[in-house]
Amino acid sequence: MNGQLLAGTTKGVFVIDDAGSTQTLEARHVRDLVNLDGRVLAGSAAGLHTSEDGGRIWSGPQLEGREVWQIRAAPGGRLYASTEPAALFRSDDRGATWSEISSFANLPEAARWCVPVEPPQPGRARALVIDEDDPDRIWVGVEVGGVARTTDGGQSWTVDLPGGNPDIHMMFAHPAEPGVLFISTGYGRFDGVAEELEGNAGVFRSDDFGETWSYAWKGVTPRYSRPLCIDRRDPYSVTVASAPTAFSHYRDPDGGAHAALYRSDDHGQSWRPLCDEAHSPSPVNFHGLIADPDNVSGVLVGTDTGEVWQVSEDAEWTELGSGLPLVWSLAVV
Secondary structure: OOOOEEEEEOOEEEEEEOOEEEEEEEOOOOOEEEEEOOEEEEEEOOEEEEEOOOOOOOEEEEOOOOEEEEEEEOOOOOEEEEEEOOEEEEEOOOOOOOEEOHHHHOOHHHHHOEEOOOOOEEOEEEEEEEOOOOOOOEEEEEEOOEEEEEOOOOOOOEEEOHHHOOOEEEEEEOOOOOOOEEEEEOOEEOOEEOOOOOOOOEEEEEOOOOOOOEEOOOOOOOOEEEEEEEOOOOOOOEEEEEEOOOOOOOOOOOOOOOEEEEEEOOOOOOOEEOOOHHHOOEOOOEEEEEEOOOOOOOEEEEEOOOOEEEEOOOOOEEEEEOOOOOEEEEEEO
């Protein structure tokens, strides 16, 4: 692989190479890893960690008391971080200091945001998109709360429920078509869990900057979708991992997680499986899904059993790492 592979796990960050894996950061639940020209940001349950040497030595955490789910850079160098409890933070000095965009957490709709388990947990701002052409246009996906969008840098917001679904997991913008967005969703609702029916969970697409959404997961099972990524190279493949429910796990009886990996090259109008014989369906669940920088339309993906796989556009699977804790996130530096 051209570059150094990092895995964010339930126990910290690991560097994976031909010799195996080496832990370089001890932190719970590293949900996101972002490479900014060799400078790596890691969002964890302890806050935000920074490495200036590609993931070997770390400083921080910042944003202590917040679980950082995603970090994104805006044109011009401004950084944003979304957290649990649901909040949005901004840095204008490359992450040296952070300030909260309080208008987001103070939205009237925020009073309902939660993860409907027992006991209920705070809502999570787990998906974050910054418009590449207009840094004042921002989308934040909340689990469970919907998609909050702003066109003025956070002075005002509009909250939408794509297809009536507030359970937002991942969200990405199409890299070559302004206004096109994809989100993955689950069955969580403000008052519990929706029925496991088509249309109640899966992938939604917007062609108008998030003002309206259409269901792009017709005929695809399993329906509960979570990891999602878009390749920035033509044909801009959208890859999604799904499972029957939020609780699908390799220890589930009767065959494990029953997870799947799908790819679309036509804006989600059609999907084809990316799983090989050993993963059809997969007994382990998938996490940490990113585009493979070495192979167009290929992906790198982690599992809940601590494996990292390279999956080609032709569904050839190559194991890059194993023996790790559950892999939440991946990055190549």
